[in-house]
Amino acid sequence: MALFDFLKPKWSPGRMTEDDRARQFWLLKRRTSYTAWKRCRDAYAAYVELVERQCKEEPIGKMGPRLLEKEKAAQRELIADGVFEWFDVDQIENWSTNLTKWTQSTYANALRGVALFDQGLALLKVGDRSVFTHTSQGLLEDACNRAYREYEDVFLGGPRGDQSLVFYGKYVPAMKAALQWGAEQVGYGAGGLQPDVADLSAPAIWEETRQVYDPFDKRTKTVIGTRDKWVSQTAHLTDVPSVPLPGEEVFVRTGEACPVFGIYEAQVKDGLMVYMCQGQEAFRYGEPCLQSGAGQAITWKLVWEDKRYLDGVIPSEEADYFPDALTPPNFLHFVGDELDNDWKSDDVVVAHTGEPARYTGRWAAKDDLGGRIYWRQGDLLPMNQGKPTDWVYSGV
Structure with a gap:
């Protein structure tokens, strides 16, 4: 240990484990691939x-x-x-x-x-x-x-x-x-993009699984916590690679320009990693996330510099990034459907997996904040993430 190393800000575990760090790192590499x-x-x-x-x-x-x-x-x-x-x-x-x-x-x-x-x-x-x-x-x-x-x-x-x-x-x-x-x-953007606003708090912090009420869909939903989310997203992996040790220690403070493209880790207790661009102003950290001036100024440590694709080759590990092919459903069976119906926004229409959809439009899974589908009137409602669920209609 070098002299005064003990004075440097460091990441430290609270609820997070090394397994959590490894899953987070792997997911960030996938998201920016x-x-x-x-x-x-x-x-x-x-x-x-x-x-x-x-x-x-x-x-x-x-x-x-x-x-x-x-x-x-x-x-x-x-x-x-x-x-x-x-x-x-x-x-x-x-x-x-x-x-x-x-x-x-x-x-x-x-x-x-x-x-x-x-x-x-x-x-x-x-x-x-x-x-x-x-x-x-x-x-x-x-x-x-x-x-x-x-x-x-x-x-x-x-x-x-x-x-x-x-x-x-x-x-x-x-x-x-x-x-x-x-x-x-998939959304229409993956990861790695430089924010278009300066002085932002990082996009996420450690969270536990909890129940919240959504006034828009008028239902209580489960917000999946950080660990549970990472475990679910990496469930297909037989082995999660460890976080690599950097060749040299590179630190950057909030507001300073990041020296390289790569994955940086917040040097605080249970600090999460983020991908930041070369020249990007390093994030603040804390709630509310992705808000200008929120959180606090911290030190970030470069965990991994992104040097992928310089040889024009897609790394073989990317073949395992997504276990299922992205195959669009047959959208043509919606052709000619009418979207007009007698539903009102204050009507609560609920149907269970296997029951026919009463209306064409958007249906939200009752117990999943992110579970939404666009379904055709009369078609049997599907399972959500492999499990039967109640679906709540929320308009066209």
């Missing part, structure tokens, strides 16, 4: 294929028959009440507000996200990690933003999720299903 980013690209591409079909097969999307009849009935009632003068309600089908034009530019905008993913992946595959940075070279950040914009507009119905944007077309239900599937399976 070429393989993980390729899965994000492929999940988004499944949606873009449906946009292409819509643009080619039905350039003008119209209301479905059920919604159209409901709108006509509403207009007839307004005419009968003297609110509007008489007009031919059959014409509302062709009103511009009741049509969606699916143009080549619509498809081009969606396809741009795939192109950005492909460009970023090509550079990452030869070790160029500038694609992670919040700069003009940050192609993977741009790809994520494009994909999320599509999710925000088409699935959520606008930035506030208030369905202020409405889309018509026979492929729209399939698009929504594909976007929800992609968001739940």
Whole structure:
């Protein structure tokens, strides 16, 4: 031990173990890998294929028959009440507000996200990690933003999720299903991206498994704790590699520029690891996570410098990163479905695994904060993570 080494900040165990550290390190390597980013690209591409079909097969999307009849009935009632003068309600089908034009530019905008993913992946595959940075070279950040914009507009119905944007077309239900599937399976961004805000607290701290009430879905959910989450995510591994010992000790303080791309560990009790980019301002640490100025200024230690792909080769270990292939469901069976229904946001509709879905739309697993599916009316609801569950409907 060098003189004054005892004065250096150090990571220390409280509830964490070396096994926890090993699983966390392995997961961070996986999350920032070429393989993980390729899965994000492929999940988004499944949606873009449906946009292409819509643009080619039905350039003008119209209301479905059920919604159209409901709108006509509403207009007839307004005419009968003297609110509007008489007009031919059959014409509302062709009103511009009741049509969606699916143009080549619509498809081009969606396809741009795939192109950005492909460009970023090509550079990452030869070790160029500038694609992670919040700069003009940050192609993977741009790809994520494009994909999320599509999710925000088409699935959520606008930035506030208030369905202020409405889309018509026979492929729209399939698009929504594909976007929800992609968001739940992989998200549209993996890991490694430099934050676009400075002075941030790290993205996570150690948590225990607990129960919380979600006012949005009106149900109590289980928040999976850090250890339980890591064990679940690495359950397919027969052996978890140990955290490597760095060749030299490299430390960086909160607010200082990180010297290299790699995995850094918070030098506090039960401190978690994060991936940080070269030149990125080192995180603060503590709650609330990912908030500017939150937590405290700490020292981070470089655990592993990322030198992958410099030879253009994907490490063999990445073949074991994901036990299951990313295979999109058959979204085409949603084509032509109508999304209009009589559900109200204060209605609680619950159905168990194996029972038919009452409505097409989003269903949330009652006992899982992250368990969401987009399901078709009449289809039997599935299990969640291999177990039967109650599913709660939460709209289209």
